[in-house]
Amino acid sequence: MLPKGHQAAQICLNGHVITRTIKSKDDRRGEYCEKCGKRIIINCQKCNKWIKGEFYNPHVNVIGFNFPPPNFCWSCGQAYPWTKSKIKALKELLILKTI
Numbered sequence: 001m002l003p004k005g006h007q008a009a010q011i012c013l014n015g016h017v018i019t020r021t022i023k024s025k026d027d028r029r030g031e032y033c034e035k036c037g038k039r040i041i042i043n044c045q046k047c048n049k050w051i052k053g054e055f056y057n058p059h060v061n062v063i064g065f066n067f068p069p070p071n072f073c074w075s076c077g078q079a080y081p082w083t084k085s086k087i088k089a090l091k092e093l094l095i096l097k098t099i
Helices: 081-098
Strands: 006-012 017-022 052-055
Touching: 017 052
Parallel strands: none
Antiparallel strands: 006 017, 006 052
């Protein structure tokens, strides 16, 4: 269950947003990302809660809204895979800078 008013998001393991509004698992738009080929997820890999997507208000239409993928799970605080990859890359860069 998501926080009230939110839809689930579908995001690949590299952080490409596939869709920010799915209401059920039947709305999924594929298993693999068309940009990078990585698997697409809709749930946190730790607590299995849906990834929080766009806030839905049936009385408001938003056009041109940018939806960046969330960095951490709203339910358990676990970093999503794309966030873990960024943190790892940053650590490696910092280590190289000190050499």
